[in-house]
Amino acid sequence: MSVASVPHGVMFHHFWDQRHPAGQGAINADDLARMLRHLGPDRILSAEAWLERAVEERLEPHHLCLTFDDALLCQYEVAAPVLADFGLTAFWFIYSSVFEGHLRKMEVYRYLRTVAYPTVDDFYDNFERALARSRYADMAAKATVDFDPGRYLAEFPFYTDADRRFRFLRDRVLGHDPFEEIMDSLVERAGLQAEELRHLLWMEDSHLRALDAHGHILGLHSYTHFTTLGEMSYDQQKREYLANRRHLMALTGHAPLAMAHPCNSYNQDTVAILEELGVKIGFRSNMERRPSSRFELPRQDHALIMAELEDR
Structure with missing residues (x-):
């Protein structure tokens, strides 16, 4: 159809x-x-x-x-x-x-990757490095051994392989609290104040x-x-x-x-x-x-x- x-x-x-x-x-x-x-x-x-x-x-x-x-x-x-x-x-x-x-942090995180990194792939690289330093590194490594980006979120063809891997880690591996823990560390490193962004977002x-x-x-x-x-x-x-x-x-x-x-x-x-x-x-x-x-x-x-x- x-x-x-x-x-x-x-x-x-x-x-x-x-x-x-x-x-x-x-x-x-x-x-x-x-x-x-x-x-x-x-x-x-x-x-x-x-x-x-x-x-x-x-x-x-x-x-x-x-x-x-x-x-x-x-x-x-x-x-x-x-x-x-x-x-x-x-x-x-x-x-x-x-x-x-x-505060819904998902939009704060999008703002972070938009203004703090030259490209979205630079953001993904920094996210992966923060994940590797975290207490969730081993869990994430095991969960992504057989990950096939071509099969995940296939109904959204505009996603890149990096987009799919990031969303898989966020939604299927880490879950809400661990994901926010890692992302908050990147927000802090970038010097952003999440609450100050509310009226812009x-x-x-x-x-x-x-x-x-x-x-x-x-x-x-x-x-x-x-x-x-x-x-x-x-x-x-x-x-x-x-x-x-x-x-x-x-x-x-x-x-x-x-x-x-x-x-x-x-x-x-x-x-x-x-x-x-x-x-x-x-x-x-x-x-x-x-x-x-x-x-x-x-x-x-x-x-x-x-x-x-x-x-x-």
């Missing part, structure tokens, strides 16, 4: 301009405008129209929607004005912990209210955005989505009807929880289509579309 033969979302994360650094995979306002013209604005439904048609099973094969994950300030400051110029609205999938005083509640007021749809993306949410217990997952829902309802006055699975990590418990919370649709993070579930709508990463444009 080709990409063009099913309705799907286009997934965005990072943007750059004079204020926000141009990290791996980030695009600027001109890139976004060029991409929207390439996709065809007439194919792109408003978030409200997509939600209505998805619930009523009236989406047509050529239909697209736009989605933005993680409540990043660069999205609001760089991408939102472009959408306004095109008269488009989008889904914005929000994880709530950063709005309530908790994420939106604030006022930005979310403005998006809602202008017809965009705010959706669930869990509370903490753990990368392996689907491995949590039913009760843990429910607490994640209840807290996420409470935050968005307090801002908008209405219950969230859409969501996206962080890092594609979910299971049948997740689906049951979302149904219980009244969520109508959910998105995956790749183009795998699961026709039987309205909580597994496909999305294409914007990096694949940029690659098409660069090949023209």
Whole structure:
């Protein structure tokens, strides 16, 4: 089944301009405008129209929607004005912990590798050296003896072998606390203060209210955005989505009807929880289509579309 033969979302994360650094995979306002013209604005439904048609099973094969994950300030400051110029609205999938005083270090780490190293491969080299000096070195060495980067995250063809190895170590070998221990040592060595980056990396509640007021749809993306949410217990997952829902309802006055699975990590418990919370649709993070579930709508990463444009 080709990409063009099913309705799907286009997934965005990072943007750059004079204020926000141009990290791996980030695009600027001109890139976004060029991409929207390439996709065809007439194919792109408003978030409200997509939600209505998805619930009523009236989406047509050529239909697209736009989605933005993680409540990043660069999205609001760089991408939102472009959408306004095109008269488009989008889904914005929000994880709530950063709005309530908790620091989500994954974005801090991305900022680190963007500003503290000449290239992302320089960052990976430094990460590997820090891992080799750590108490987790032997465990990591054993776990990666037979690691085949070509088979890991194969559904994301834009990842390099180094990207895949880093994500394998992060998500499947180290886990949350050991990974943060190693990364925090690199943050400290670079002289960055994580708390000082909060207002540069994420939106604030006022930005979310403005998006809602202008017809965009705010959706669930869990509370903490753990990368392996689907491995949590039913009760843990429910607490994640209840807290996420409470935050968005307090801002908008209405219950969230859409969501996206962080890092594609979910299971049948997740689906049951979302149904219980009244969520109508959910998105995956790749183009795998699961026709039987309205909580597994496909999305294409914007990096694949940029690659098409660069090949023209």
